[in-house]
Amino acid sequence: xxxxxxxxxxxxxxxxxxxxxxxxxxxxxxxxxxxxxxxxxxxxxxxxxxxxxxxxxxxxxxxxxxxxxxxxxxxxxxxxxxxxxxxxxxxxxxxxxxxxxxxxxxxxxxxxxxxxxxxxxxxxxxxxxxxxxxxxxxxxxxxxxxxxxxxxxxxxxxxxxxxxxxxxxxxxxxxxxxxxxxxxxxxxxxxxxxxxxxxxxxxxxxxxxxxxxxxxxxxxxxxxxxxxxxxxxxxxxxxxxxxxxxxxxxxxxxxxxxxxxxxxxxxxxxxxxxxxxxxxxxxxxxxxxxxxxxxxxxxxxxxxxxxxxxxxxxxxxxxxxxxxxxxxxxxxxxxxxxxxxxxxxxxxxxxxxxxxxxxxxxxxxxxxxxxxxxxxxxxxxxxxxxxxxxxxxxxxxxxxxxxxxxxxxxxxxxxxxxxxxxxxxxxxxxxxxxxxxxxxxxxxxxxxxxxxxxxxxxxxxxxxxxxxxxxxxxxxxxxxxxxxxxxxxxxxxxxxxxxxxxxxxxxxxxxxxxxxxxxxxxxxxxxxxxxxxxxxxxxxxxxxxxxxxxxxxxxxxxxxxxxxxxxxxxxxxxxxxxxxxxxx
Numbered sequence: 001x002x003x004x005x006x007x008x009x010x011x012x013x014x015x016x017x018x019x020x021x022x023x024x025x026x027x028x029x030x031x032x033x034x035x036x037x038x039x040x041x042x043x044x045x046x047x048x049x050x051x052x053x054x055x056x057x058x059x060x061x062x063x064x065x066x067x068x069x070x071x072x073x074x075x076x077x078x079x080x081x082x083x084x085x086x087x088x089x090x091x092x093x094x095x096x097x098x099x100x101x102x103x104x105x106x107x108x109x110x111x112x113x114x115x116x117x118x119x120x121x122x123x124x125x126x127x128x129x130x131x132x133x134x135x136x137x138x139x140x141x142x143x144x145x146x147x148x149x150x151x152x153x154x155x156x157x158x159x160x161x162x163x164x165x166x167x168x169x170x171x172x173x174x175x176x177x178x179x180x181x182x183x184x185x186x187x188x189x190x191x192x193x194x195x196x197x198x199x200x201x202x203x204x205x206x207x208x209x210x211x212x213x214x215x216x217x218x219x220x221x222x223x224x225x226x227x228x229x230x231x232x233x234x235x236x237x238x239x240x241x242x243x244x245x246x247x248x249x250x251x252x253x254x255x256x257x258x259x260x261x262x263x264x265x266x267x268x269x270x271x272x273x274x275x276x277x278x279x280x281x282x283x284x285x286x287x288x289x290x291x292x293x294x295x296x297x298x299x300x301x302x303x304x305x306x307x308x309x310x311x312x313x314x315x316x317x318x319x320x321x322x323x324x325x326x327x328x329x330x331x332x333x334x335x336x337x338x339x340x341x342x343x344x345x346x347x348x349x350x351x352x353x354x355x356x357x358x359x360x361x362x363x364x365x366x367x368x369x370x371x372x373x374x375x376x377x378x379x380x381x382x383x384x385x386x387x388x389x390x391x392x393x394x395x396x397x398x399x400x401x402x403x404x405x406x407x408x409x410x411x412x413x414x415x416x417x418x419x420x421x422x423x424x425x426x427x428x429x430x431x432x433x434x435x436x437x438x439x440x441x442x443x444x445x446x447x448x449x450x451x452x453x454x455x456x457x458x459x460x461x462x463x464x465x466x467x468x469x470x471x472x473x474x475x476x477x478x479x480x481x482x483x484x485x486x487x488x489x490x491x492x493x494x495x496x497x498x499x500x501x502x503x504x505x506x507x508x509x510x511x512x513x514x515x516x517x518x519x520x521x522x523x524x525x526x527x528x529x530x531x532x533x534x535x536x537x538x539x540x541x542x543x544x545x546x547x548x549x550x551x552x553x554x555x556x557x558x559x560x561x562x563x564x565x566x567x568x569x570x571x572x573x574x575x576x577x578x579x580x581x582x583x584x
Contacts, residue, residue, distance in 0.1 A: 004208045004491040005027065005030075005031075005208075005490060005491040005492050006030070006065065006208070006489075006490045006491060006492070007024050007025060007026075007027060007030045008024070008025040008029065008030045008033075008035055008039060008065075008108040008109055009022065009023075009024050009025070009106060009107055009108050009109070010022065010023045010024070010025055010107075010108065010109040010110075010111060011107050011109065011110045011111070011124070011129065012111050012113075013110060013111065013112045013113070013114075013122060013129070014113055014114040015112060015113070015114040015115060015116040015120065015122075015192050015193065015194060016055070016113075016114030016115060016116065017114065018116075018131050020129045025039075025109070029042060030065070030492075031492055031494075031502075032502050032505055032581060033466065033502070033505075033506065034064060034065050034463065034466035034467055034502055034506075035062055035063055035064040035065045035067070035108055035109070035466055035467070035468065036062050036063065036064040036067075036076070036077065036078040036093070036465050036466040036467060036468050037062075037078045037080065037091045037093065037462060037465035037466045037506065038462065038463075038465075038466035038502065038505075038506040039060070039062045039108075039109055039466070040060045040062055040078055040079075040080025040091045041080070041089060041091070041506050041509050041510050041513070042509070042582065043058050043060050043080065043109075043111055044058065044060075044080060044081075044082065044089045044513055045509055045512075045513055045579075045582045046058075046582065048089075048512075048513045048516040048517065049516055049517060050082065051082070052081065052082035052083060052084040052087070052184075052187075052188055053084055053187070053188065053191045055113070055114055055115040055191075055192065056113050056114065057081065057082055057113070057188065058080075058081065058111050058112065058113055059079070059080075059081045059111075059112040059113075059185070059188050059189055059192060059194070060078075060079065060080040060081065060109065060110065060111050060112070061077060061078075061079055061098070061102065061109070061110040061112075061157065061197060062077060062078050062080065062108065062109045062110070063077045063099040063102050063103050063107075063108050063109075063468055064076065064077070064078075064099070064465075064466055064467040064468025064469065065108075065466075065467055065468070065486065065489065065490050065492075066467045066468045066469060066482075066485065066486060066489055067099045067100060067102075067103045067108075067205075067468035068099075068100055068103035068104060068204075068205035069205055069207060069213060069485070069489045070207070070213055070214065070217050070288070071213065071216055071217055071220065071288075071469075071482065071485035071486075071489060072217060072220050072221055072224070072288060072289060072290060072473065073220075073286070073288065073289040073290075073291060073469060073470040073472065073473040074288065074467060074468050074469045074470070074473075074482075074485075075095070075097070075099055075100050075286050075287040075288045075289065075468065076093050076094065076095055076099055076286065076465075076468045076469065076470055077093075077094060077098055077099030077102065077468060078091050078092065078093050078094070078180075078465055078466075078468075079091065079092050079094060079157070079172050079180040079185050080092075080185075081183075081185050081188040082188070082517075083183035083184055083185070083399075083421065083422075084168050084183075084184045084187045084188060084191075085168040085169050085183050085184040085338070085379050085398055085399065086183060086397050086398040086399050086421065086422045087397075087398070087517055087518075087519075088183070088397055088399075088420060088421050088422060088514050088517070088519065089420060089421070089510050089513045089514060089517075090182070090183035090184075090185060090421045091421070091465065092172075092180035092181060092182050092183065092185060093180075093426070093465045093471075094172070094174050094178050094179065094180040095174070095178045095286040095289075095294075095470070096155065096174040096175035096177070096178040096286060097155040097175055097286075097287055098155045098156070098157055098174045098175065098197075098199060099468055100155070100201075100287050100288075101153075101154070101155040101199040101200060101201045102124070102199055102201065103201065103203075103205055104201025104202060104203045104204065104205070105124050105125070105126055105127050105199055105200065105201030105203065106126070106127045106201065106203055107124065107127065107199075107201075110122075110124075110197070112192060112194060113192075114192065115191065115192050115193055116131075116192065116193040116194065117193070118133070118134065118193060119133070119134030119135075119136070119138070119193050119194075119195040120132065120133065120134045120193060120194060120195060121133075121134050121136075121149070121194075121195050121196045121197070121198055122194060122196070122197045122198070123198045123199075124197075124198070124199045124200070124201075125199075125200050126200065126201055126202055126203070127201075132198075134193070134194075134195030134196065136148060136195055136196075138161055138164040139161045140161075141160070141331040141332070142158060142160045142173050142176065142330065142331050142332070142333055143176060143331060145158045145160070145196065146158065146173075146175065146176040149196055149198050150175065150176070152200070153200045153202070154198055154199070154200045155174070155175055155198075155199050155200070156174070156175065156196055156197065156198045156199070157172050157173065157174045157180075157189075157196060157197045158172075158173055158195065158196035158197075158333075159171070159172060159173070159186040159187075159189045159190050159194075159195065159196070159333050160173065160186070160331065160332045160333025160334075161332050161333065161367065162186065162332045162333045162334040162366070162367060162377070163186040163187050163189060163190035163333055163334075164190045165369050165377070166187065166377065167184070167186075167187060167334050167366065167377040168184045168187060168377060168378055168379050168382070169181075169182075169183070169184045169187075169334055169335040169338040169339070169377075169379055170184055170185075170186030170187040170190065170333055170334050170335075171185070171186045171329075171333045171334055171335055172185050172186045172189055172333075173186075173330065173333050177294065177296075177300060177330075178286075179330070179335070179336075181334075181335040181336065181337070182335055182337065182338070182399065182421065182424065183335075183399065183421055183422070184335075186333055186334070205489075207488055207489045208488065208489065208490060208491035209487075209488040209489075209491070210488075211488075212484065212485075212487065212488030213485060213488040213489055215484070215488075216481055216482070216484045216485030216488055217485070219477075219481050219484075220473070220476075220477045220481050220482070220485070221290065223476040223477040223478075223481065224290060224291070224473070224476040224477065225476075226476065227475055227476030229436055229438065229475040229476070230291055230472065230475050230476045231476075234272070236291050236293045236472055236475070237283070237290075237291055237292060237293070238283075239272035239275075239276070240272075240281075240283065240293045240294060240295045240301065240303070240304075241293060241303045241304035241305075242270075242271065242272040242275050242295075242301070242302075242303075242304055242307055243272050243304075244304040244403075245267055245270060245271040245272060245304060245307055245308065246267075246271050246272065247435065248308065248403065248404065248408075248435075249263065249264065249267040249271075249312075250539075251408055251435060251444075251541070252408060252535060252536055252537065252538060252539065252541045252543050253404060253405040253407065253408025253409060253435075253535070253543070254267060254308060254312045254403070254405065255308065255309070255312060255313050255394075255401070255403055255404075255405045256312045256313060256315065256536070257312075257313070257314075257315050257344070257348070257353075258313065258341075258344040258345055258347065258348040258392065258394060259313075259394045259401070259405060259527075259529060259530075260348070260529075260533070261535065261536045262405045262407060262408060262535030262536045262543050263535075263536035263538060264311065264312035264315065264317075266311075266312075266315075266316075266317030267311065267312060267317075269311075269317040269318070269319050270307045270311045270317070270319045270322055274319060275295075275297075275301060275319070278297075278319060279295075279297030279298060279299075279301060279323075280297060281295035281296055281297040281301045282295065282296055282297075283295055284296065286470070289470060291470070291472055291473070293472060299323050299324075299326075299327050300323075300326065300327065300330060301323075302322060302323060302326040302336070303336075304403060305336065305337050305402045305403045306322070306325075306326050306329075306336040306337070306340070307322055307403075308403035309336065309337055309340035309341060309344070309402075309403055310322040310325045310326065310336065310340045310359065312403075313340055313341065313344045313403070314340060314343060314344050314347065314353070314354055314355055314359055315353050315355055316354075316355035316356060316359050317355070318355065318356045318359075321355070321356050321357065321359050321360050324360050324363075325339075325340070325359060325360055325363045328360070328363045328364055328367050329363065329367075331367070332366070332367035334366065334367070334377075337400055337402055337403075338379055338380070338399075338400045339363060339366055339376070341380050341394060341395070341400035341401070342376050342378075342379055342380040342383055342400070343359065343362045343363070343376065344380075344394075345380040345383060345384055345392050345393055345394070346362075346372065346375070346376065346380075346383060346387075348392050349384065349387050349389050349392055362376065379395075379398060379400070380392075380393040380394065380395055380400055381393040381395050381398035382398070391527060391528055391529070393527070394423075394527055394529070395422065395423055395527070396416050396417055396419070396422050396423035396523070396524070396525070396526060396527075397419075397421070397422035397423070397519065397523050398422060399419075399421060399422020399423045399424060400423060401416060401423040402423070402424070402425045404425055404431055405535060405543075406526060406530055406546065407530055407534070407535040407543050407544070407545065407546055408444065408535060408543055409430060409431060409434040409435060409444045410434075410444060410445060410446060410447050410450060410546065410550075410551075410554075411428075411430025411431075411433070411434050411442065411444070411447075411450045411453060411454060412425065412430050412431060412434065413526060413530065413546055413551060414430075414447065414450050414451065414454050414551070414554050414555065414558065415427065415428035415429075415430055415454050415457070415458075416526060417524040417525060417526060417551075417555060418454060418458070418524055418555070418558055418562075419458075420507070420510040420511055420514055421510075426461065426471065427458055427461055428454045428457035428458045428461060429457060429461065429471065430442075430450065430453060430454065430457060432474075432475065433453070436475070438475065439478070447550050447551065447553070447554040450554055451554050451555075451557035451558040451560075451561055452557075452561055454558060455558060455561045455562055456500070458503070458507045459500050459503030459504045459506075459507050460474075460479060460500065460503060461503075462502075462503040462504075462506040462507045462510075463479065463499045463500065463502060463503040463506075464482075466502070466503075466506060467482065467486060469482060478496075479496045479499060479500070480495075480496050482499075483495050483496050483498070483499050486499070505578075505581055507562075508562065508563070508570070508574075508578050509578055509581065509582075511562070511564070511568075511570070512569075512570055512575060512578045512579070515568070515569040515570065515575075519568070520567050520568050520569065521555070521559075521566070521567045521568040523568075524555060524568055525555075526546070526551070530545065530546050531545055531546055531547075531548040531551070532545055533545055
């Protein structure tokens with residue numbers, strides 16, 4: 001290790017005793033786990049079988065090694081814990097200023113354990129740690145909570161009323177508009193009586209090689225400018241993620257009516273052009289990001305997943321209802337994807353449709369625990385089980401599928417199964433090559449080559465989440481440019497293959513932790529619907545059911561490439577190798 005190499009600096013907090021200690025992590029841990037999601041997995045690996053809501057179960061806030069640098073789109077941070085919704089190891093990358101504030105405060109990792117006697121706010125001011133009584137009412141809307149916490153250089157993460165009411169998919173919200181949404185990490189935070197984390201930092205982050213950092217920055221920005229998906233007329237810069245609405249509809253892979261169909265004729269009411277016309281949103285960005293994918297009109301503009309699921313998944317063509325449902329979720333602090341999916345599941349079980357005002361009412365019931373709220377806050381898997389229709393939960397490992405129907409992209413089908421946090425498009429994103437045709441187009445109705453592609457994509461995304469980078473950046477740039485930026489910023493010499501090797505370690509560790517928690521091959525399978533029911537063919541596109549045998553064969557290939565046994569776990573020698581990474 002060179003003297004200049006940066007090492008991760010950790011803060012360990014015990015809420016029970018209100019004690020804290022600092023530690024600089026070893027060069028090995030810094031180099032291999034990189035921060036962000038990787039260091040979160042490293043922490044989880046130290047207590048792999050603890051219950052998510054055990055007071056001593058860790059809750060981790062972690063920046064990446066690029067956070068605070070001049071490398072574009074790298075200011076994100078990650079929240080990690082064990083999921084009370086799924087039981088899996090879980091992490092969620094989130095934007096906003098919190099990661100940058102942590103970095104400027106001289107802290108890369110905050111590990112929180114214990115349970116405070118009453119609600120508290122953890123305060124970190126330029127590295128100084130303090131505790132304030134959390135006298136914020138539990139039912140106060142999160143916009144009011146952040147109004148109390150922000151200002152004068154402060155950034156904050158907070159949980160809302162849904163978390164304190166026991167919602168299994170409660171979010172950790174950051175800076176009022178950014179959600180660490182999936183898996184119920186907000187419930188973990190509330191279970192510790194941690195009302196909020198408030199951070200302010202005035203330090204600076206200096207690259208080991210400023211000239212190399214500047215060259216990487218310039219190269220990445222040039223590639224952003226050349227990317228139609230980022231800066232094009234229909235790209236993220238102009239429309240945000242709502243640009244995907246038209247694309248998924250045209251490809252006949254828009255989940256509709258709880259995934260019974262794959263096309264919704266009313267999608268134009270909530271597509272990008274409709275939002276622009278009705279809301280005239282202004283675009284804004286995370287620090288240091290030129291993409292500016294977020295939008296705000298008269299209210300916050302929902303992301304693609306939220307638009308699609310409160311829209312097509314619930315057969316709802318009312319944009320106003322979608323925006324209002326999104327607002328309620330953000331004010332109470334719970335995940336829009338799981339909320340919309342659970343409502344759609346309940347609707348199918350009852351043989352009804354919740355759309356427009358009725359849809360908004362169901363969302364309000366979740367927030368207020370009235371009507372069907374106590375049932376809906378369980379998530380679709382537990383709701384469907386209790387109602388005797390477990391097959392109608394469109395989830396994997398109890399995490400609801402996002403807005404890409406797997407019958408329309410077979411790589412996505414495999415990625416939903418193998419994802420370590422459950423059905424998720426952010427552990428691997430084959431839509432990039434199956435639909436966006438980048439970097440190389442693949443046949444979306446074939447499993448050929450997909451096992452290896454998914455494994456590599458999982459490793460890549462583990463690296464992206466661990467560095468603090470944004471996945472949207474990789475619609476233009478590649479890991480080659482970010483590897484050069486990484487080496488220049490940190491002084492750690494690493495090329496693309498080195499980083500992918502670290503990603504393999506992180507992904508494999510997460511799978512190993514899940515296996516210690518009881519997850520096996522059967523938990524990597526899709527709901528029966530996708531193997532027996534076709535999608536909505538039309539416009540020259542046929543959407544048949546997925547061939548079960550072909551899916552199982554692709555899963556077998558994935559296991560072999562990942563180094564797993566046929567049951568999806570690691571053999572003893574491989575498990576020992578993974579475990580050894582924890583103890584060096």
